[in-house]
Amino acid sequence: MILAVIVVISLGPASAPGGFSFADKLWHALAYMALTGSLLRAAGPQGRLRLVAVWVLVIGVALEFVQALDLFADRRPDATDVLADALGVIAGLTVWLTLDQLAKRSRPGAREGGNGVVG
Numbered sequence: 725m726i727l728a729v730i731v732v733i734s735l736g737p738a739s740a741p742g743g744f745s746f747a748d749k750l751w752h753a754l755a756y757m758a759l760t761g762s763l764l765r766a767a768g769p770q771g772r773l774r775l776v777a778v779w780v781l782v783i784g785v786a787l788e789f790v791q792a793l794d795l796f797a798d799r800r801p802d803a804t805d806v807l808a809d810a811l812g813v814i815a816g817l818t819v820w821l822t823l824d825q826l827a828k829r830s831r832p833g834a835r836e837g838g839n840g841v842v843g
Contacts, residue, residue, distance in 0.1 A: 752808035760816025784809035
């Protein structure tokens, strides 16, 4: 569902909600953070972090290439959109890893004073 929303918004009219000049980049980052998190959740506890991150970035780059085809007269590809997408992916991974570590620590039987390294 999140992916569908990203595709529709990315290929629709070029107006982003928000009142400041970099609002579009903020929306990119938030959307790709949400997409990364949802795909990691779908992948389960043994989710492939790198694979999910790469595929989400591929989606972002692919959408920029589609905009370059000039099918959408008011949309243009933008490298800073891809950068914002990448920052969103990094944020999604960071939140995922942080929540995962917190969940592991709160499980019954978790060792106290551990170094957080999972073997």
